Amino acid sequence: MTTIKHIAQQAGVSVTTVSRALNGYSDVNVKTREKIKNIAKELNYSPNSLARSLVKNQSETIGLLVSGFTKESVKDGFTVEVMSGINNFLSETEYDLILFNTDSSKQRKKTYTQLCKERRVDGVILQGIKRDDPYLQEVLDSDFPCVFIDIPVSSDHVGYVSTNNMEGAKKAAAHLLENGHKEVAMINGHEQAFVSRERLEGYKSALKEFGLPFKEQLVEDGGFMEEEAYQKTLSLLRKNKSIDGLFCASDLMAIGAMRAAKELNIKIPEELSIIGYDDIPLAKYVSPSLTTISQDKYELGFQSARMLVSMLREKTAPEQSILETKLIKRESTK
Amino acid sequence: MTTIKHIAQQAGVSVTTVSRALNGYSDVNVKTREKIKNIAKELNYSPNSLARSLVKNQSETIGLLVSGFTKESVKDGFTVEVMSGINNFLSETEYDLILFNTDSSKQRKKTYTQLCKERRVDGVILQGIKRDDPYLQEVLDSDFPCVFIDIPVSSDHVGYVSTNNMEGAKKAAAHLLENGHKEVAMINGHEQAFVSRERLEGYKSALKEFGLPFKEQLVEDGGFMEEEAYQKTLSLLRKNKSIDGLFCASDLMAIGAMRAAKELNIKIPEELSIIGYDDIPLAKYVSPSLTTISQDKYELGFQSARMLVSMLREKTAPEQSILETKLIKRESTK
DNA sequence: TTGAAAGCGCTAACAA
DNA sequence: TTGTTAGCGCTTTCAA
Numbered sequence A, B: 001m002t003t004i005k006h007i008a009q010q011a012g013v014s015v016t017t018v019s020r021a022l023n024g025y026s027d028v029n030v031k032t033r034e035k036i037k038n039i040a041k042e043l044n045y046s047p048n049s050l051a052r053s054l055v056k057n058q059s060e061t062i063g064l065l066v067s068g069f070t071k072e073s074v075k076d077g078f079t080v081e082v083m084s085g086i087n088n089f090l091s092e093t094e095y096d097l098i099l100f101n102t103d104s105s106k107q108r109k110k111t112y113t114q115l116c117k118e119r120r121v122d123g124v125i126l127q128g129i130k131r132d133d134p135y136l137q138e139v140l141d142s143d144f145p146c147v148f149i150d151i152p153v154s155s156d157h158v159g160y161v162s163t164n165n166m167e168g169a170k171k172a173a174a175h176l177l178e179n180g181h182k183e184v185a186m187i188n189g190h191e192q193a194f195v196s197r198e199r200l201e202g203y204k205s206a207l208k209e210f211g212l213p214f215k216e217q218l219v220e221d222g223g224f225m226e227e228e229a230y231q232k233t234l235s236l237l238r239k240n241k242s243i244d245g246l247f248c249a250s251d252l253m254a255i256g257a258m259r260a261a262k263e264l265n266i267k268i269p270e271e272l273s274i275i276g277y278d279d280i281p282l283a284k285y286v287s288p289s290l291t292t293i294s295q296d297k298y299e300l301g302f303q304s305a306r307m308l309v310s311m312l313r314e315k316t317a318p319e320q321s322i323l324e325t326k327l328i329k330r331e332s333t334k
Numbered sequence C: 001t002t003g004a005a006a007g008c009g010c011t012a013a014c015a016a
Numbered sequence D: 001t002t003g004t005t006a007g008c009g010c011t012t013t014c015a016a
Helices: A004-011 A015-022 A030-042 A049-056 A078-090 A105-109 A112-119 A134-141 A165-178 A194-209 A226-239 A251-263 A297-313 B004-011 B015-022 B030-042 B049-056 B078-090 B105-109 B112-119 B134-141 B165-178 B194-209 B226-239 B251-263 B297-313
Strands: A061-066 A096-101 A123-127 A146-149 A158-163 A184-188 A219-221 A245-248 A273-278 A291-294 A320-323 A326-328 B061-066 B096-101 B123-127 B146-149 B158-163 B184-188 B219-221 B245-248 B273-278 B291-294 B320-323 B326-328
Touching (some): A004 A015, A004 A030, A049 B112, A061 A078, A078 A096, A078 A123, A078 B078, A112 A123, A112 A134, A112 B049, A158 A165, A158 A297, A165 A184, A165 A194, A165 A245, A165 A273, A165 A326, A184 A194, A184 A251, A194 A219, A219 A226, A226 A251, A245 A251, A251 A273, A297 A320, B004 B030, B015 B030, B061 B078, B061 B112, B078 B123, B078 B297, B096 B112, B112 B134, B123 B297, B158 B165, B165 B184, B165 B194, B165 B245, B165 B291, B165 B326, B184 B251, B194 B219, B219 B226, B226 B245, B251 B273, B297 B320
Parallel strands (some): A061 A096, A146 A158, A184 A219, A184 A245, A245 A273, B061 B123, B123 B146, B146 B158, B158 B320, B184 B219, B184 B245, B245 B273, B273 B291
Antiparallel strands (some): A096 B096, A291 A326, B291 B326
């Protein structure tokens, strides 16, 4: 493999000059530069980014820590769309993405920060980490430039991008209440998700606005999983015959809920309106198609990458960015 | 940031000894090792993988070149599932994944091989590259250990994993023909996809087996896109009223085709049977649910990672691995 | 405009 | 069992 040493030899100059010529420094003779560039091309030279990173002490890589990249959770295209946004922004920069799998056994031995430190990534994007994740604090304690997705935590080196979950959930519940539903239940995600807390607040807030009491027994956690939501909905509907509206904190769970309703011969939306959250690709295609709160997953990724790169390049302070949601009316609600 | 130098100082030994102790070499005194390990922990030491890679001339990273990681193509979860398989295998190894975006403008300046060479990746997995991609040859000409997904090309440093597209397509067409369909059309992908050729062959082969002639005018390319398939199906059905079966080379296209049929008030499957290819998550949920040929996308990724790692670690020869497909009977075919 | 020299953090002969 | 030395490929002072 060709190195600048080889080029220097061929060109009869020092490695310093080669380095300068190839990196576009101005203080090098035009002819020398041309000569060097030609030789480099001839020799099919590729700079060794490892060597460069080592001396410059920056790797031009960004670490991506995602959970939810498992076989099962591929279905709700959430993580992918986020990644697609990140990827698209980064593709216009000098940074490459290095993917760390947080579900691996490797991860259990090496903490997130260890992984990042070893690879000397310049910054990190985190998505899908739970509130009780033991390593979350570690990341905060480190001094890695970080952007969290959907984790409203920040410090001098940590920013986040999220959507307005509280408003979104409120919109969802309000949509049902506006249309005359009186007994609106909720299938939430799980205790350890930041967004779940916020969405619960939104739901409560809507109830309050419509002068309805919050009833504990109408809220269940579905763990963001279709099957679990199906089970919970089943028991919810069996126990509370008067439920006429159901807000699910994810589309996948809403799909599970729809299945439960069908099984109980409850007509959607005539007897029960169901509204989801996320607007995943599936939502449009299920039958009846799913009314939902759309969040811009691509933008979530795109913005987090943008923020991180800005922190790295322009030394800007981390921000707290909140994206808005949108109600998408389809067939599953009256 | 702590280095082995610091540790060496603290421990009163040479850096060599530290290196050996930390890397688990046997020729180091137990007490010295313990001492060094303790100091390392105390100082919160993290090895610098860049330095190590530089000297060892291997980076323990695998490059992933995917196309189809754009905002639009997220819908058919194909790429994601493949990535999930790759990721899952690699998470049990020492390798990390570095993601190169092939749709970027950066890519136009730097070829795939350049990206890989600069980052000194140990091997590469390629997916979604077209036959006419100018860089494909370059990869072949290089000496990077490579595994292609769905590109049946191999050499002494290139293996591939694919599914039996010919058989799969044949199964699809045969499924329609067996059930009495006489005029079976096909919406294929595009000219530049390896799999499209093979699937066309499978389709022809089934026709032949059932003693039916191949009719050029019954085959159109839908570019693997829902919208395009919708358009093509529309014109196909308008021109050929006798079509009673349709084989689409991807589920997404089949979904587009279903929409076209609905628009023309053609009943599925009573008047027209439609069969897809891939078995993406959507397939089960559309209405009527889509009969399709399932390919194991996760396995595609998993196996390619497995092969590559085996090539890297055990210096095994690249293989040609072909996975089988499975007919999934649902409601869209009689 | 160019080069010599030092060094980024690590590994690996080789010698002791 | 340990240390000395050289070197991976590059950038960056500093001096010429």
